[in-house]
Amino acid sequence: MSDGPTPPANAAPPPVRAPVCRHHWIVRVTHWATLLLVTGMIASGLQIYEAYARFGNRGGPLFPSPFDGTQFPHWTRLGGWLAGALNWHFALMWPLVTVGLLYLGYLVQSGEWRALLFRPRDVRGAIDMTRYYLRLRPDHPPQGKHNPLQKLAYTSIYLLGAVAVLTGLAIYKPVQLSWLTALFGGFQATRYWHFWIVWIFVAFTITHVILVFAVDPASFRAMLTGWYRGRFPSRD
Amino acid sequence: MTESQTPRLDRRAFVTLGVAGGAASLVAACGWDGGNAVRPRLLDISRLNDWVGEKILFSPTRLARTYTPAQRSAMLPGYFISNSVPTLENPSAWRLRVDGLVRQPLDLSLDDLMGMPRVTYTVKHHCVEGWSAIATWHGVPVSAVVQRCQPLDAARYIRFVSFDSDYSNGWDMASALHPQTILAYGMNDNPLPPAHGAPLRLYSPTKLGYKMTKYLVSLTFTDKRPGGYWEDQGYPWFAGI
Numbered sequence: 001m002s003d004g005p006t007p008p009a010n011a012a013p014p015p016v017r018a019p020v021c022r023h024h025w026i027v028r029v030t031h032w033a034t035l036l037l038v039t040g041m042i043a044s045g046l047q048i049y050e051a052y053a054r055f056g057n058r059g060g061p062l063f064p065s066p067f068d069g070t071q072f073p074h075w076t077r078l079g080g081w082l083a084g085a086l087n088w089h090f091a092l093m094w095p096l097v098t099v100g101l102l103y104l105g106y107l108v109q110s111g112e113w114r115a116l117l118f119r120p121r122d123v124r125g126a127i128d129m130t131r132y133y134l135r136l137r138p139d140h141p142p143q144g145k146h147n148p149l150q151k152l153a154y155t156s157i158y159l160l161g162a163v164a165v166l167t168g169l170a171i172y173k174p175v176q177l178s179w180l181t182a183l184f185g186g187f188q189a190t191r192y193w194h195f196w197i198v199w200i201f202v203a204f205t206i207t208h209v210i211l212v213f214a215v216d217p218a219s220f221r222a223m224l225t226g227w228y229r230g231r232f233p234s235r236d
Numbered sequence: 237m238t239e240s241q242t243p244r245l246d247r248r249a250f251v252t253l254g255v256a257g258g259a260a261s262l263v264a265a266c267g268w269d270g271g272n273a274v275r276p277r278l279l280d281i282s283r284l285n286d287w288v289g290e291k292i293l294f295s296p297t298r299l300a301r302t303y304t305p306a307q308r309s310a311m312l313p314g315y316f317i318s319n320s321v322p323t324l325e326n327p328s329a330w331r332l333r334v335d336g337l338v339r340q341p342l343d344l345s346l347d348d349l350m351g352m353p354r355v356t357y358t359v360k361h362h363c364v365e366g367w368s369a370i371a372t373w374h375g376v377p378v379s380a381v382v383q384r385c386q387p388l389d390a391a392r393y394i395r396f397v398s399f400d401s402d403y404s405n406g407w408d409m410a411s412a413l414h415p416q417t418i419l420a421y422g423m424n425d426n427p428l429p430p431a432h433g434a435p436l437r438l439y440s441p442t443k444l445g446y447k448m449t450k451y452l453v454s455l456t457f458t459d460k461r462p463g464g465y466w467e468d469q470g471y472p473w474f475a476g477i
Contacts, residue, residue, distance in 0.1 A: 052366035059310025083470035091281040175300045
């Protein structure tokens with residue numbers, strides 16, 4: 001297995017690239033399902049947040065947050081009221097976790113994880129890639145299916161997804177799963193982290209969409225149909 | 237190439253349609269509880285979650301963490317559904333009625349309850365809204381009352397009824413028999429204040445606040461799952477944490 005990046009085509013690229021199948025259907029279906037489900041989780045979460053829009057025990061110090069007392073716009077909220085939002089949130093958690101496990105199971109089973117997991121040996125390439133983006137390096141470093149910075153971003157978002165689920169469980173059952181709640185610093189601290197993860201997800205998604213269209217628009221079609229005609233390799 | 241493109245386009249159109257349709261329905265759902273089409277399904281899943289909470293995650297012996305009195309919160313909001321604090325016209329005539337599927341129905345005065353085994357603990361209160369607060373509670377374990385009234389084998393639930401308008405809650409027997417589930421007549425070393433359910437309220441650190449019936453008048457043992465004030469409006473029934 002050559003972890004080393006495929007050399008860039010030195011010859012002039014052919015005018016029409018043959019399409020290659022870049023994404024398995026499991027990847028595509030779970031990708032779009034995750035988008036829908038996370039949107040529903042965030043929207044119902046913002047409705048739940050409205051019921052007590054701060055973090056900290058009653059009568060005690062509050063965690064610093066720019067969103068203290070914030071009521072998010074009506075169109076961002078799902079559920080109508082607290083009970084409706086809770087029911088959405090606790091219903092969508094099942095398909096969301098299922099989709100996440102299905103996706104991770106596919107990555108492991110197919111070996112595809114090798115193209116996505118950021119490992120220590122990717123550090124060097126990540127520096128090269130950063131230098132390229134900062135225009136300290138003229139040529140695009142050679143890469144496999146994903147460049148090291150992409151691997152770093154995707155690996156981080158998997159970890160963040162896991163923390164989102166674990167903090168959610170710790171808020172859901174702070175007595176039965178008290179060890180988990182304690183791990184995140186207690187009930188109010190766990191609410192705090194669960195809430196901040198939302199904004200990291202939102203920031204990731206905005207960056208992700210911008211980069212798709214700025215750097216590799218062909219990858220958008222690939223995530224819909226599986227077929228890719230873009231300029232990057234589809235295999236490591 | 238041309239041959240393979242047709243099915244590909246169809247599939248792409250199908251996926252796009254699915255995503256667009258899903259997104260549109262989600263946008264339409266915002267600020268909406270699901271309407272008559274979705275709400276019943278959400279409630280079905282809520283019942284599934286109740287089952288998971290009750291049968292898989294709930295431990296009848298695991299105790300909620302306790303705190304020291306010094307860790308008590310500076311305040312814990314009082315809460316009732318009547319327009320003003322519910323109070324008894326004649327507090328000395330108050331009795332707790334214990335009936336339903338029991339061998340020995342009971343009428344217990346506050347003195348009777350205070351003469352039974354006493355539990356004191358300082359625990360964290362979790363409100364469904366997301367706030368929490370620490371307070372000390374004093375009372376008699378529900379299990380002690382259960383020992384006295386001797387429920388029939390058919391009794392699987394307890395319905396707790398209050399004199400705060402039509403507020404009530406239904407509990408599964410395992411949660412009611414948990415060692416930290418008490419009928420509280422005291423709070424923070426004082427008699428239970430009217431804002432917190434005087435003369436007697438249900439308390440447990442393993443449930444969300446809305447399950448802990450205040451202003452108690454009766455416990456009825458049943459074989460059918462009793463509803464409750466908030467539960468009937470869509471809040472999760474089990475509400476164990």
